[in-house]
Amino acid sequence: MARLFSSPRRHLRILDAGAGIGILSAAICDRVLTLPVPRSLHLVLFETDARVLPLLDENLRRCRDALRQAGHELSYSIEQTDFVLANRPACGQETLFEDPREHVEFDAAIMNPPYFKLNKQSAHARAFECIIRGQPNIYALFMATAAAMLRPGGELVAITPRSFCSGLYFRGFRRWFLQRMALRYIHLFDSRTDAFRGADVLQESLVTRFDKASPDGKTIRFSTSHGADLQGAHDVVEYRSSWIIDDTGGDLVIRIPAARIDARIMKVVDSWPARFAEHGLQISTGPVVTFRATRYLLSTADHPDGVPLIFPHNVHPFDTRWPVRKNGKPLALRSCPDSEKFLLPTRNYVLLRRFSARKHVVCEIARLSALGIVVTQHDKLPDIVLHWSDRNWLFLIEAVTTHGPVSPERHREIETMLRSCPAERIYVTAFLNMGAFRRYAGDIACETEEWIADNPDQMVHLNEPKFLGPYKRH
Structure with a gap:
């Protein structure tokens, strides 16, 4: 963070608010030590936690001594307010x-x-x-x-x-x-x-x-x-x-x-030529925050004053399913004058569901079983499994943001899970950017292709005879 500042002046007044033990101020002093021309610094640090003040003062004294030895000057004041x-x-x-x-x-x-x-x-x-x-x-x-x-x-x-x-x-x-x-x-x-x-x-x-x-x-x-x-x-x-x-x-x-x-x-x-609002569309989150509406929550769907309470698990592609019992979540909200602020008027809505890989995994057990894949713990599957039925190929796509790349060890693990599956395999590791690819390059199995989101029209192929095609299983 200290390196993000432009070249410092000869004389500097620097503010460190919420200084803690002075790590950020010490980083600035460390940067000044790399400069050939002497600098004069005055630090003003605000910190209210009395427990860290002795250590903050000690760290600043050490910074002052180090700067003086290098020909710089440092003064400071600590404001306990x-x-x-x-x-x-x-x-x-x-x-x-x-x-x-x-x-x-x-x-x-x-x-x-x-x-x-x-x-x-x-x-x-x-x-x-x-x-x-x-x-x-x-x-x-x-x-x-x-x-x-x-x-x-x-x-x-x-x-x-x-x-x-x-x-x-x-x-x-x-x-x-x-x-x-x-x-x-x-x-x-x-x-x-x-x-x-x-x-x-x-x-x-x-x-x-x-x-x-x-x-x-x-x-x-x-x-x-x-x-x-x-x-x-x-x-x-x-x-x-x-x-x-x-x-x-x-x-x-x-x-x-x-x-x-x-x-x-x-x-x-x-x-796009127009905004959603120009088409009469309004987008907002739902009005119900459950911990603020506990007195109106209902655990049954047949209460005479109940109205449906829709959670993400109720929303499916082009379909809304209610009631669905899940993890003790309420099914409805009691309609009364005091709960009106939590209710939406009856009209047409399009429900959008936010999703994450952890909370809303799509795992089609029946289709996997038909391919000879026995799922005992879906977290061990690759992030995406695609079956090309015409050729009987499996595309196994792993994102480095979850498990890391398809390493030799990961490749062996997946092959063990798929030992009863007759389909041929194509492994793909998906990276967010070139920096992530370079960071994991030494861990990637030769059997995988590499796709990088920053350059989505290209694929990286390692030193193996097949490109975007299955390897024969031995």
């Missing part, structure tokens, strides 16, 4: 601060702010009521406060959830923030579990860099990495900021193409 409330805003002002004359500007800010929702009546939410609505998340308030504390041209690098990029709750924040800050860089993580192993991170996170400047139409760079090491970033691409920051619907969303194929899909959708 609430970062947001200590710099609370004055709504309607160009600056966030009640008295801009008391505001000391920073050249850069780096942060890993806390992530939690705020009660809309909390002091933090009330302080930002001009730019937020509903239940905001504290991390957005950290970003807004830091932005106000930067000098013109100052830079902000932060690791946060990606939820601020879209949605109604963050719309006011985005509009306020993006009027003052120009987005320059987004780094994405291929794997949330690998990037934050052991940290119990529930949201998808990203690293962003913003400059304090008005929107200028420049490009935004994107990169990805599998783990937490940004130095291993791959697949760096650039897109026009006017294409990424989209205000055509009035919501000013930040669109995030995680791979080149996503960008191609976005361009196809952008080419």
Whole structure:
């Protein structure tokens, strides 16, 4: 993250809000150590957790000693106070601060702010009521406060959830923030579990860099990495900021193409001649959040005041099946004056079901059995099994985002599962991008073809006699 900043000035004031034990500030010091010209740094760190303050101070003293030995200078101050409330805003002002004359500007800010929702009546939410609505998340308030504390041209690098990029709750924040800050860089993580192993991170996170400047139409760079090491970033691409920051619907969303194929899909959708709303179509999530409607939930389908409650498991291709009992989920909602806000009027709807490979696996046991495949645990099957009945070929497609590639060991495992299946096999490993392919290249079995989503018209073939055809089983 420290390397995302542009070349540092000779004299720098740097803000680290939610500093913890000072890891991000230490990373900036580490970068300064690589610079030949002496630098003078002053760090201002905000941290309220008294348990980590001794370690934070110790780490900063070590940084100061290391910089001095290399000919640089470091001073710092630790503020044990609430970062947001200590710099609370004055709504309607160009600056966030009640008295801009008391505001000391920073050249850069780096942060890993806390992530939690705020009660809309909390002091933090009330302080930002001009730019937020509903239940905001504290991390957005950290970003807004830091932005106000930067000098013109100052830079902000932060690791946060990606939820601020879209949605109604963050719309006011985005509009306020993006009027003052120009987005320059987004780094994405291929794997949330690998990037934050052991940290119990529930949201998808990203690293962003913003400059304090008005929107200028420049490009935004994107990169990805599998783990937490940004130095291993791959697949760096650039897109026009006017294409990424989209205000055509009035919501000013930040669109995030995680791979080149996503960008191609976005361009196809952008080419459509009209928006859904122009055809009289409205899209929304259902109004029922079960934990907020517990008093109206019914476990039977024949209650006289009950109306159907539709879950994803009720939605099938071109068909809706109800009632279906599953895992103790309620079947209906009691209709009464108090529950009206949870009900939809009777009219025509198209139901769309979000799906994931884990929650909504399509596993046609009967068809697999007819092929001689005995399924005892569907997670051991490849991600996709396709049967070409005319030739009696099986296409076995594995995505590296789940099991990894078809390695020699994985190939033997699948062959053991298919020992009673007479169909010939074609193995395909699907990669998101070239970076993922290079990372797993040494683990791929020679019997598999490689398909890469970023270049979907091409296939990679290893050193075997067959291309996209079955190998004879021995």
